[in-house]
Amino acid sequence: MLTQENKNVLLELVDLxxxxxxxxxxQAVDVGDYxxxxxxxxxxxxxxxxxxxxxxxxxxxxxPDVQEELISSLHTADVRSLVDSMRPDDxxxxxxxxxxxxxxxxxxxLSPSERAATxxxxxxxxxxxxxxxxxxxxxxxxxxxxxxxxEKIRQTDQDKETVYYAYVIDERRKLVQVVSLRQLLFxxxxxxxxxxxxxxxxxxxxxxPQEEVAQLMKRYDLLALPVVDREDRLVGIVTIDDVVDILxxxxxxxxxxxxGVSGGDEAALCSPKVxxxxxxPWLLGNVVLYVGAASAIAPFQSVxxxxxxxxxxMPILSNxxxxxxxxxxxxxxxxxxxxxxxxxxxxxxxxxxILAGLASALCLGLSLAMLSLIWAPPSExxxxxxxxxxxxxxxxxxxxxxxxxxxGLKRMNLDPALISGPLLTTTLDAIGFxxxxxxxxxxxxxxxx
Numbered sequence: 001m002l003t004q005e006n007k008n009v010l011l012e013l014v015d016l017x018x019x020x021x022x023x024x025x026x027q028a029v030d031v032g033d034y035x036x037x038x039x040x041x042x043x044x045x046x047x048x049x050x051x052x053x054x055x056x057x058x059x060x061x062x063x064p065d066v067q068e069e070l071i072s073s074l075h076t077a078d079v080r081s082l083v084d085s086m087r088p089d090d091x092x093x094x095x096x097x098x099x100x101x102x103x104x105x106x107x108x109x110l111s112p113s114e115r116a117a118t119x120x121x122x123x124x125x126x127x128x129x130x131x132x133x134x135x136x137x138x139x140x141x142x143x144x145x146x147x148x149x150x151e152k153i154r155q156t157d158q159d160k161e162t163v164y165y166a167y168v169i170d171e172r173r174k175l176v177q178v179v180s181l182r183q184l185l186f187x188x189x190x191x192x193x194x195x196x197x198x199x200x201x202x203x204x205x206x207x208x209p210q211e212e213v214a215q216l217m218k219r220y221d222l223l224a225l226p227v228v229d230r231e232d233r234l235v236g237i238v239t240i241d242d243v244v245d246i247l248x249x250x251x252x253x254x255x256x257x258x259x260g261v262s263g264g265d266e267a268a269l270c271s272p273k274v275x276x277x278x279x280x281p282w283l284l285g286n287v288v289l290y291v292g293a294a295s296a297i298a299p300f301q302s303v304x305x306x307x308x309x310x311x312x313x314m315p316i317l318s319n320x321x322x323x324x325x326x327x328x329x330x331x332x333x334x335x336x337x338x339x340x341x342x343x344x345x346x347x348x349x350x351x352x353x354i355l356a357g358l359a360s361a362l363c364l365g366l367s368l369a370m371l372s373l374i375w376a377p378p379s380e381x382x383x384x385x386x387x388x389x390x391x392x393x394x395x396x397x398x399x400x401x402x403x404x405x406x407x408g409l410k411r412m413n414l415d416p417a418l419i420s421g422p423l424l425t426t427t428l429d430a431i432g433f434x435x436x437x438x439x440x441x442x443x444x445x446x447x448x449x
Contacts, residue, residue, distance in 0.1 A: 020049040028054060032061030044073040056085045064097030071102065080109040087161060088114070089134040089242065092121040120235070129213045130206035132246065133227045133236030138166040140193055142176065147189030149179075161239050164223050168197050175201060175226055175234040203228050206235060213238050214246040215339035254337050257415070286422045293430040300437040307440060309376040313368065313387050317432050320364050321394040322425035328353050328402025329424060333416045336406060346407045350400065357399035365392035382447065386439045394432040401428070 023031055023046065035046050035058065047070055050058055059067060059082055071079050083091060083106050095103045095118065107115055117135040124130025138157045140149050153163055166184070168177035177197035187196050203226045204213045217225050217240065227236045256266060266278045297304075297314075304310050332349065335341040341349060369388030376383050401424060406416030 019046070023049055024051050024054055028057035029061045031058045036062060036066055040069060044070060047074075048078075052081070052085070056082060060086060060090045064094065067094055068098055068102070071098075071106075076109075079106070084110050084114050087134055087136060088117040088121055089132060091118050092131070095122060096126070124206055127210050128206060129204040129208045129210060129227045129238060130235070132210050132213070132242050133206075133238050134161045134242075135236045136161040137224075137226070137234075137237040138163055139234065140166045140168050140179070142168055142170065142192070142194040142197075144193045145189060146184055146187045146191045146193065146196065149193055150184055150189075153184075161237065162224050165226075165237075167201075167226050167234055167237075168193055169234055173233045175203060175228050175232055177201060178226070201226065204238065205230070210246045211250050211337065212339075214243045214250070217243050218247075219339070250337055254333055254416075282422070286426060289423065289426045290429070293426055293433060296430045296434040297437065300441065303437055303441050303444065306444065307376075307380055307383060309372065309380060309383055310437070310440060312375050313372055313383065314433060314436065316368055316371065317387065317391055317394065317436060318425075318429045320368070320391060321398040321428045321432055324357065324360060324364075324395050325398035325402040325424045325428055328357075328399045329406060332403050332406045336410050336416045342410070346404065349407070350403050353399040353403045354396065357396050360399070361392035361395035364395055365389065382443055383440065386436065386443055390432065390436040390439060393435065394428060397431060398424075398428050 023034070026034075031050065031054070035043050038046055043066065047055060047058070059070070062070070071083075074082070083094075086094070091114070095106070098106075107118065110118065120135060121131060121133065136159065138153055138160050140152070144152070149166065153166065157163060164181050166179050166181070167175055168179060170176050177194065177199050178201045179193060179197035183196055202216065202220060202222065204216065206227055206229050213225060216222075217238070222240070224237045224239045226234055227238060229235050261278050261282070266275060332341075335349075365388040368391045369384040372384035372387045373381055405424070409416045
C-alpha cells in the first residue's frame with residue numbers, strides 16, 4: 001500500500017527517469033491513488049511516465065473525472081491505444097460517465113472487435129448482469145480432449161479476464177457445462193471435456209439485477225459467473241472484482257438513500273455544487289413534510305399553554321420513536337439488500353421486531369413517565385401516565401412501520417431504501433403528536449370536570 005510518506009517522496013522527485021522507475025514498480029491501484037492526488041497540471045505528466053500495460057491498469061483505477069481529464073490531455077493515438085486495451089466491462093463503465101460526444105468519438109477509434117464487445121455491454125440496461133459482465137472468457141467445445149483444451153487456453157486465452165473456469169458450449173453457443181482449471185490440470189490429457197465437465201451450471205441472465213448476481217456469487221463462493229441471453233447462449237461472465245464493486249455500490253446507495261441523499265451516489269470529496277444538488281431537494285421536501293407534523297400540533301396551542309410541560313416532553317417522544325424506526329428500517333433494508341430475508345419472511349421479522357419493541361416500549365415509556373413526574377408540577381402528574389402510554393404505542397408503531405414498509409416495497413419490486421429515515425420519522429412525529437395531544441386534551445376535560 002502506498003503510504004502518505006511514500007507519496008511525499010514521489011512528489012519531491014525532480015528526475016523524471018527516477019520517477020518513472022518508481023511509478024512502474026508500484027501496484028496499479030497505488031499509482032492510481034498517487035495520480036489522483038496530484039494537481040491537475042501534473043497528472044498527465046505522471047501518467048505518460050507509465051509503461052503501456054501499466055498505464056492501462058492504472059487508468060482503470062482512476063475516478064471518472066480524472067479519466068476524462070486525461071483523455072482530453074493525451075494525444076489521439078495515446079487515447080486510442082489506451083481505451084482499446086481496456087477490458088470491455090471497464091471500458092463500458094468509463095463510457096457511462098463520459099459525455100456522449102466523447103463516447104461517440106472513442107467508439108469510432110476502437111478496433112472492430114472491441115467496438116462490438118463494448119456495444120454489446122452498453123446495449124443492456126444499467127444495473128443488470130449484462131451491463132457489468134465482461135466478454136472476455138474461456139470457452140471450450142465438448143469434443144476437445146483435456147490436452148487440446150489446455151493447449152487452446154495457452155495459445156489463445158492468455159488475455160482473458162480469468163482462466164479459473166472454462167465454459168463449455170455447443171454448436172449453437174449454448175452454455176451446457178463448466179469445467180475448472182483444477183479439473184483440467186488433474187485430469188488425464190486424453191479425457192474428453194464432456195466427460196469431466198459439470199452439467200450443474202450456475203448462471204445469470206443478462207436482465208438479472210446486479211445485486212442478485214452478487215448475492216448468487218456470494219452464496220456459492222464463485223470467482224466468476226457465466227451470463228447467458230434468453231436463448232441460453234453464453235455472452236459473458238461476471239467476475240469477483242465486479243461483485244466487490246457491486247456490493248460497495250449497493251451498500252453506499254442504500255446508506256445514503258436512508259439518510260435522504262438523492263440518488264444515493266454522493267462522493268465524500270465531490271464539489272459543494274454536487275452536494276447541494278444531492279441534498280437540498282430532499283431537505284426542502286422534508287420541511288414540507290414536517291409542515292404536516294407541525295399542523296398536527298397547531299390546533300393544540302391552547303392545550304400546550306395550559307400544560308407547559310408538554311413542550312419539554314414532546315421532543316423526547318419524537319426522538320425516541322424516530323430512533324426505533326430507523327433501527328428497524330436499517331436492519332430490514334440491510335437484510336433485504338444482502339439477500340438474508342425476503343418479503344416471505346415478513347411475519348417472522350415483524351414478530352421479532354414487535355417482541356423486541358415491547359421491551360423497548362416498556363423501558364422508554366417508563367423513562368418518559370418518570371421524567372414527566374419530575375418536570376411536571378403535582379397538579380399535572382397525570383401527564384406522566386399519558387406520556388408513558390403514548391411513548392409505548394408510538395414505539396410499537398415505529399418498529400412495525402420500519403419493518404413493513406421496506407418489505408412492502410420489495411414485494412412491489414421497488415428499492416426498499418426509498419423509505420428514508422427522515423420520511424419515516426416525520427410520519428411518526430405527526431402520529432405521535434396527534435395522539436399525545438389528543439389524549440392530553442381529553443384528560444384535561446376529565447380533570448377539569
